[in-house]
Amino acid sequence: MAEMNLLQAINNALDIAMASNDKVICFGEDVGVFGGVFRATSHLQEKYGRARCFNTPLVEQGIIGFANGLAAQGSVPVAEIQFADYIFPAFDQIVNEAAKFRYRSGNLFDVGGLTIRTPYGGGIAGGLYHSQSPEAYFAHTPGLKIVVPRNPHQAKGLLLAAIRDPNPVLFFEPKRIYRASVSEVPEEDYELPLGQAEVLKEGADITLLAWGAQMEPLEKAADLAEKEGISCEIIDLRSILPWDADTVAASVMKTGRLLISHEAPLTGGFAGEIAATIQERCFLYLESPISRVTGLDTPFPLVLEKEYLPDQLKIFEAIKHSVNF
Amino acid sequence: MSMDIQERVIHTPEFTPGNALQIPIYRVLQQDGSVIPGALVPELDEAQALKIYRAMVFTRVLDERMLAAQRQGRLSFYLQSTGEEATTVGFAAALDDADMIMAQYREQGALAYRGFSVEEFMNQLFGNDQDYGKGRQMPIHYGSRELHYMTISSPLATQIPQAAGYAYGQKLAGQQRCTVTVFGEGAASEGDFHAALNMAAVLKVPVIFLCRNNGYAISTPSSEQFAADGIAPRAVGYGMQSIRVDGNDVLAVCKAMQEARKLAVEQNEPVLVEAMSYRLAAHSSSDDPSGYRNKAEEDKWRAKDPILRMKNWLLAQNWWDDTREKQLLEELRQQVLAAMKLAQQRPPARLEDLITDVYDEPPALLRQQLENLKAHIRKYPEAYPKSAGGIDHG
Numbered sequence: 270m271a272e273m274n275l276l277q278a279i280n281n282a283l284d285i286a287m288a289s290n291d292k293v294i295c296f297g298e299d300v301g302v303f304g305g306v307f308r309a310t311s312h313l314q315e316k317y318g319r320a321r322c323f324n325t326p327l328v329e330q331g332i333i334g335f336a337n338g339l340a341a342q343g344s345v346p347v348a349e350i351q352f353a354d355y356i357f358p359a360f361d362q363i364v365n366e367a368a369k370f371r372y373r374s375g376n377l378f379d380v381g382g383l384t385i386r387t388p389y390g391g392g393i394a395g396g397l398y399h400s401q402s403p404e405a406y407f408a409h410t411p412g413l414k415i416v417v418p419r420n421p422h423q424a425k426g427l428l429l430a431a432i433r434d435p436n437p438v439l440f441f442e443p444k445r446i447y448r449a450s451v452s453e454v455p456e457e458d459y460e461l462p463l464g465q466a467e468v469l470k471e472g473a474d475i476t477l478l479a480w481g482a483q484m485e486p487l488e489k490a491a492d493l494a495e496k497e498g499i500s501c502e503i504i505d506l507r508s509i510l511p512w513d514a515d516t517v518a519a520s521v522m523k524t525g526r527l528l529i530s531h532e533a534p535l536t537g538g539f540a541g542e543i544a545a546t547i548q549e550r551c552f553l554y555l556e557s558p559i560s561r562v563t564g565l566d567t568p569f570p571l572v573l574e575k576e577y578l579p580d581q582l583k584i585f586e587a588i589k590h591s592v593n594f
Numbered sequence: 595m596s597m598d599i600q601e602r603v604i605h606t607p608e609f610t611p612g613n614a615l616q617i618p619i620y621r622v623l624q625q626d627g628s629v630i631p632g633a634l635v636p637e638l639d640e641a642q643a644l645k646i647y648r649a650m651v652f653t654r655v656l657d658e659r660m661l662a663a664q665r666q667g668r669l670s671f672y673l674q675s676t677g678e679e680a681t682t683v684g685f686a687a688a689l690d691d692a693d694m695i696m697a698q699y700r701e702q703g704a705l706a707y708r709g710f711s712v713e714e715f716m717n718q719l720f721g722n723d724q725d726y727g728k729g730r731q732m733p734i735h736y737g738s739r740e741l742h743y744m745t746i747s748s749p750l751a752t753q754i755p756q757a758a759g760y761a762y763g764q765k766l767a768g769q770q771r772c773t774v775t776v777f778g779e780g781a782a783s784e785g786d787f788h789a790a791l792n793m794a795a796v797l798k799v800p801v802i803f804l805c806r807n808n809g810y811a812i813s814t815p816s817s818e819q820f821a822a823d824g825i826a827p828r829a830v831g832y833g834m835q836s837i838r839v840d841g842n843d844v845l846a847v848c849k850a851m852q853e854a855r856k857l858a859v860e861q862n863e864p865v866l867v868e869a870m871s872y873r874l875a876a877h878s879s880s881d882d883p884s885g886y887r888n889k890a891e892e893d894k895w896r897a898k899d900p901i902l903r904m905k906n907w908l909l910a911q912n913w914w915d916d917t918r919e920k921q922l923l924e925e926l927r928q929q930v931l932a933a934m935k936l937a938q939q940r941p942p943a944r945l946e947d948l949i950t951d952v953y954d955e956p957p958a959l960l961r962q963q964l965e966n967l968k969a970h971i972r973k974y975p976e977a978y979p980k981s982a983g984g985i986d987h988g
């Protein structure tokens with residue numbers, strides 16, 4: 270075990286992936302000598318050479334198109350998009366190409382080796398274009414897998430699994446806690462399962478569900494609620510696509526209540542999809558409407574980002590509202 | 595192949611080399627301020643020359659002071675344009691003040707030249723209640739309708755095809771104006787750049803594409819950005835005129851842009867201008883260049899300081915002296931400091947503006963979200979110090 274922050278855990282996972290398979294190739298804007306603007310790819314070029322870890326020209330559609338080609342050829346590209354806010358020039362390559370490569374060719378060709386890493390989320394005074402959580406756009410795309418880790422231990426195991434998964438995976442990294450989140454991380458190679466949620470804490474009165482950086486306010490809100498005698502079950506969804514409806518439904522059948530929280534806007538957010546599925550599966554068990562605590566239906570602000578964010582106080586209030594419904 | 599292209603048919607394969615087109619650099623001034631014999635000089639009278647110089651010095655002073663403010667924790671972010679002032683001020687000086695500018699983010703010099711006040715700069719930087727952008731964008735994302743300066747957008751290169759569209763509208767309206775879009779050599783790798791050039795050339799649009807080639811895109815040197823001889827030759831591939839200038843030579847930038855503007859406005863010819871310079875400062879306050887380049891390289895470019903070069907020229911013209919230089923620096927530093935203090939004391943952007951401008955009018959669901967938020971803030975005022983105070987008297 271070693272103490273690592275989330276960036277170090279990601280760097281460590283990339284290092285292990287590159288060491289254990291020489292088909293793994295890391296690239297993106299500034300990932301070479303500099304090791305990425307957040308330093309997630311530090312020292313990889315030094316260790317594995319410029320052919321396997323390199324700066325690309327500044328063109329996201331090119332990065333992902335190039336990565337699709339590499340993956341089709343049998344390499345294992347791990348492409349970095351510098352900020353999730355800048356993934357949209359590559360939208361076509363992800364949504365129309367990566368996601369449908371296998372399907373349209375009847376499995377003659379696939380880009381299963383592809384992994385796209387990108388930092389997402391707010392709370393860093395980044396304003397409109399360094400704060401977004403675009404997971405829901407991609408969740409509307411069959412053929413993609415979407416993973417969001419909550420801490421260093423999870424990040425390493427999930428990233429290694431994502432790189433080795435035979436499907437294209439979008440790996441959203443919670444940049445607000447890149448350095449703040451520190452945990453004990455096994456030094457050896459290990460994987461954590463994709464498509465499986467994790468119950469972090471069992472409870473009786475309400476199920477709280479989130480992913481990535483949003484786990485932190487969720488857990489704080491649960492602490493506040495516990496002080497008022499409300500017992501919370503906490504689940505980290507971990508994979509947005511495909512998502513683990515069984516674990517969530519089993520929990521809600523037990524607690525009778527569900528609260529889902531994400532930073533992205535309410536309308537069209539992934540919480541809506543979860544709520545629809547869970548009310549279908551758990552209708553007769555529900556004691557209150559499924560609650561969504563999310564960002565506002567606006568672009569991400571700057572000066573008033575604290576007001577915009579679904580923080581622990583907003584979650585706490587929603588928990589009380591749900592329990593007292 | 596288009597029917598218009600004259601076909602020359604050959605019978606053995608013949609490749610055109612990738613470096614077949616080498617574009618020279620237009621320069622007027624030496625570093626000591628002397629005009630290179632025979633060089634074509636722009637028409638500039640004393641008043642305009644001094645206005646340009648003042649904007650360049652102001653930009654340098656603003657950048658120094660605001661980076662320091664960021665270091666002191668007063669600002670979340672800042673981005674300097676040090677070393678590129680001749681380009682960012684010089685291009686604006688060649689335009690009509692009503693020509694549209696659609697810039698990237700390092701062009702504060704152009705805004706300064708057009709008369710954006712130090713208060714206006716500060717209000718945006720601090721995102722206070724006077725900020726035109728209502729505290730929504732990170733520092734340095736300025737905009738001014740009055741000064742025909744489109745609000746900056748962080749996603750790179752998006753403004754380049756927009757500029758072609760804007761200019762096409764100007765042409766249809768018969769305005770005798772052009773649009774200038776500015777972008778880095780890194781941003782020129784984006785698909786939007788290529789789309790823009792092709793459309794502008796095909797549609798005969800009065801737009802000037804001004805590329806600031808400053809050697810780096812964050813840590814990525816231009817040698818890893820493109821294999822060709824810079825950006826200028828690309829225009830030729832799209833069928834438009836192209837020129838490369840010394841971006842540290844304000845007279846060259848100004849003259850090249852004056853000529854480019856004639857082509858754009860009088861002949862509806864889009865033009866690409868590539869200004870060669872160097873990003874002397876870090877990419878931004880979040881960056882540390884010591885991880886990817888060396889001081890010797892920086893020093894080489896520091897010796898080509900564009901402000902000093904212009905000052906030397908002004909001295910040679912007898913339009914400037916050291917006393918006035920000292921006074922100017924003192925005056926600008928005071929101005930910046932005073933405006934910063936005032937802007938910082940103003941209240942932050944209003945809570946109501948969280949939901950305005952998403953649409954022309956906030957939809958019902960969004961109005962409800964704001965009401966819920968207000969009720970929540972009233973319950974926990976100490977957790978939301980920026981908005982709790984003003985919540986019931988907007």
Ligand SMILES: Cc1ncc(C[n+]2csc(CCOP(=O)(O)OP(=O)(O)O)c2C)c(N)n1
Nearest residue numbers: 355700748749750778779780781810811812
């Ligand atoms: C679409 C997009 N991708 C990535 C970024 C992140 N980014 C901001 S500035 C920058 C480098 C830009 O370099 P260049 O265009 O040369 O301009 P310079 O900073 O040198 O003035 C990058 C990669 C962005 N803002 N937008």
Ligand SMILES: [Mg+2]
Nearest residue numbers: 778779810811
């Ligand atoms: Mg550059």
